[in-house]
Amino acid sequence: MTTRPPKRPGTPGRPKPSGAPDGAPPWYREPTARQWKALFAAWIGYLLDGFDFVLITLVLTEIADEFHLGTATAASLVSGAFITRWLGGAVLGAMGDRYGRRTAMITSILLYSLGTFACGFAWGYTSLFIARLVIGLGMAGEYSASVTYVLESWPARLRNRASGFLISGYAGGSILAAELYGWVVPHWGWRWMFWIGVLPVLVALWVRRSLPEAADWQAEIGSAAVGPRPERPNPFRPLFTGRLRSWCNAALTVAASGALFCVFTPVGEGYVPWLSVLAALCLIAFAAQLGGRRGWLRHIALMVTVFCAFLYSWPIQALLPTYLKTDLHYAPAQVTDVMFAAGFGTMAGCWLAGFVGDRLGTRRAYAATLLASLALVFPVFAVQRSLVGLGVLLFGLLALSQGISGILPKYIAGHFPTATRAASLGFVYNVGALGGAVAPVLGARLAEGMPLGRALAVLTFGLTFLVIVLVGGDVPRRLARLVDREAPEDHLVPEAGGSGPLPEEASSGPL
Secondary structure (H helix, E strand, C coil), X not given: CCCCCCCCCCCCCCCCCCCCCCXXXXXXXXXXXXXXXXXXXXXHHHHHHHHHHHHHHHCHHHHHHHHCXXXXXXXXXXXXXXXXXXXXXXXXXXXXXXXXXXXXXXHHHHHHHHHHHHHCCCCCHHHHHHHHHHHHHHHHHHHHHHHHHHHCCCCHHHHHHHHHHHHHHHHHHHHHHHHHHHHHHHHHXXXXXXXXXXXXXXXXXXXXXXXXXXXHHHHHHHCCCCCCCCCCCCCCHHHHCCHHHHHHHHHHHHHHHHHHHHHCXXXXXXXXXHHHHHHHHHHHHHHHHHHHHHHHHHHHHHHHHHHHHHHHHHHHHHHHHHHHHHCCCCCHHHHHHHHHHHHHHHHHHXXXXXXXXXXXXXXXXXXXXXXXXXXXXXXXXHCCCCHHHHHHHHHHHHHHCCHHHHHHHHHHHCCCCXXXXXXXXXXXXXXXXXXXXXXXXXXXXXXXXXXXXXXXXXXXXXXXHHHHHHHHCCHHHHHHHHHCCCCXXXXXXXXHHHCCCCCHHHCCCCC
């Protein structure tokens, strides 16, 4: 039998995405105990993140009844947290790049817990909307800080898996919220859901109190910044290179925030198209400056990709409880059962996405899984009388469509170097997350001319297909290379195709 000769060092070739050295221990023994602790600490934060954020979707009808809100106005409360996410992601991300990922993680969890607690004391639409803005600031920082912390802490070969495990915490939080909804709201009312949501924050702070810094950041930034005059990265430096530019960017910040506030509240009624264009131009201007001459196109392309990803996933995520209660007339206990199936489907999908991503490569796994999900979109909204059938179909749909978002952090983070990764990821992802603010309002508007279920199905199918094209066609990276031909394939895993194990000298060390 003929055997293939061993490959010489330096011989070009593409390693298997999931390849591990012969005789290596099982994958779960490869991360150290500290690396598993890092993942658990970040996962707890994501659990709380999902719990706190999903609460508003579960109690939206109760809030609308108490404050006498229409469907579109009530849906804007879901959008409220997205309005400040772009700012929170950028600022807390920059904090993580400059002072360390751990500091940003603790700050962010305190912010969104404060916002959640305030929601329980809201006396009307405006006060509740303001509390949602605070939640958005903290939620954005949690995403950028926790994602970069875990990805820079785990072995490079397993970073899709780490990403999937981490994001599954959000789905776990949604399951927990759904279970509590059926028990708490009928007996105590919707406000207690928000107050209960604050209690687990003590667990997260306790777990994070003694965490070491992320390995990649410590090696490249933390250790290099030791000395009498430490030099730390400042991702916002391009925005403040002169007095004129500083004033202009301060004005852009005010204009973007004000325009977004008006777009998603009754204040801007009648001027929404113009205000939306103003906000988009302001955010694109920031992206162009943060990316610089060699990265501006990459920043904008990733923003568009994330925006479309939120548009396909958030109509269902935000308005599913409303659909179950208004169109299907389900009781709270039945809504809890369906939301449990949906949340567990998303969680299982995140786990699956991590393994598939490490096996096939991040981009191919993302596109292939979304393509498979298209077969389940319309059947989900065709089922009306079978609780079990709806639960099974939703489990499958969300495992394939929203579950694959478990490796979205890995996909985005790989485009940026360590020194600016948290700020760039935080800004790009959370500007794109405005798609989540548009999605529930767009779904509610479409539902004014057709059944809500059909509106959700149309939005989900069409925009899922668009994301398949963007990610499967590697559009952001192809566009980036129009202005930067030397851009690495993947900053997190610098191998051909962004897969395979790192060379020993480039891999992340133990914590």
